[in-house]
Amino acid sequence: MPRNEGDTFETAMGRRRLLKGAAAGGVALGLAGCAGGGGNSDAVTVPGIYDESGGTSDVGRPAAIGSRDTIAYINENDLLSREIDHPNEDYAYEVPEAQQLYQEYTSGDEPPMIIGWGTADTEALSGTVAEDEIVYISASYSANLVTEETPYNFFGNLDYTSQARAHLKWIADNDPGAKIAFIFSNNPFGQAPVEGGKQYAEELGLEVGSDINLPLTANSATTQLRQARDGNVDYLIHQNTSAPMRVLLQDKADVYPDVTVCGLTYTVDERVVSESPDLFEGVRYVNAFKTFQGALDSDGLGADIIEANFEREDRSMDNPEVAQLNYVRGVIHALLALKGLQNTIDNGDDLTGPNARNGMFGIQNDDMEGLAEPYTYEEGDRRPTMTGRLFEVTDGSLSFDTTVELPRRDEWIGL
Known part of the structure; x- marks a missing residue:
């Protein structure tokens, strides 16, 4: 889909695409819902732990689809100077399964970030995440996750x-x-x-x-x-x-x-x-953040991403099973990962967990490409908004x- 010329983030992304050159074009990543993801050795790995069949799957599945779709968009449109590899699994809202998946995803080279899901599992993993120094972007908006004891947890909503x-x-x-x-x-x-x-x-x-x-x-x-x-x-x-x-x-x-x-x-x-x-x-x-129609009406890059995702996957915007605000939620999770990673690269830092955490603090007064109330993360206050x-x-x-x-x-x- 064409994008708005006046969008600051998009303009910056366009400059990065030009710097990368033609050899970087045409990158695509198959994002099936299973562990393993793509195979690009230069890719940055951002695993996903989703609930698509458990107790919160009524809202978890469209959010998972939104994140996977948007990571595909990021790769296909070269929005990051490295491809994002996104191995992901359904943990069925079972804490032990989430912990097992976390161990699998971190057993080799530790990823700088993970996109997670629920409160019970996110809180159960928060101590390990802090010890391993891996940014954990989840759909749990528990106030417990923005304390000094959970320094690597981030979310994109009012707590x-x-x-x-x-x-x-x-x-x-x-x-x-x-x-x-x-x-x-x-x-x-x-x-x-x-x-x-x-x-x-x-x-x-x-x-x-x-x-x-x-x-x-x-x-x-x-x-x-x-x-x-x-x-x-x-x-x-x-x-x-x-x-x-x-x-x-x-x-x-x-x-x-x-x-x-x-x-x-x-x-x-x-x-x-x-x-x-x-x-x-x-x-x-x-x-x-906005409803699905509100997101489309925002006329920003976020709306373009959603429209392009639905066109690529041949999805109907009249089907509320996916065309709903929880899909927007998933898009926002992927955008948070993108922005944190891009800020890390712009800082001239390697893509490690501590550097990615610092990159998250570069998100200032950011409306997630028109999809949300502006988010700001500070070292002493990781509440993204109070609106x-x-x-x-x-x-x-x-x-x-x-x-x-x-x-x-x-x-x-x-x-």
Whole structure:
């Protein structure tokens, strides 16, 4: 696809392509979902650990596809002065499997970066990642991953707790005195925003109800909704994936239709909204990057990448199984890897983990080629943004509502 002449990052990439010369053109990499990747000896290896069949695969699979597609685009369009080799596997949301894959990917020459996935596995690997000094870009937005104890972890979104804080700030501004409660799966992913979120709710003067557990594998939410109803909860802050969100909403109409559900980043996407528009009507949602259509409308390099990816793979943009915001999430992960690596090369450094980490700090006020709120990483603060984009499901679509700017409090790091 043609790209915009005015794009600064693209212009820089064009200069690098000219410097490389014609001999570097035409590089292509087969990115099948299996360990091994390509075979270019000059390539930089960036492995992937994805959930495409496990408990979070409803959102994990399109994200994995987005990352693989974008790495293919990076290689085909010569955006980096070295090819990216991307061996990747499905770990099915099993922590031991993720740990085994990590050992396989790091048993020889250690890669400077890895693209990972979930909270339980990312947190379990964080100590090893720090010891091995490998940048780990994951889809876990746990505040635990931006502390001094986890110096090699990076992510591209508002952290989970601050996603909840964005909802809470909106509630306090629009319905002061309301009662809220957290509903979540009882695992590290589900628990991540609860304690810090409740503290902020109390600070805002909101009444806080009892915690409610809704497992990832739930097939009914009747008991949970009765608990919310009996507790006179006005807003449920929901940390889960889209599958249990659908279960919650299916039972909400009969048990407690008056409660408003505020979903965090993995609870809502275009696929589930299009499949069940009446169920999702009125649901509120938060994210720091754009929906699939919002990404296309951004008219930047990010939009060009997505369009080119779908054209290359002969995918339909009318198929929300892939054409959805979780695909955009995967594109952003690949762009973070690209930018960190490119900054490392621009610094004149070898592509090692410590140098790549330093390269990540070169990402400053960067909107991911039009796909997100601007991200900035600092040595003492790896929270990429404190801006929440709030949406409401209206007439079968995710409609952007407003942004919430949260204070960048040091005491919130890790909470």
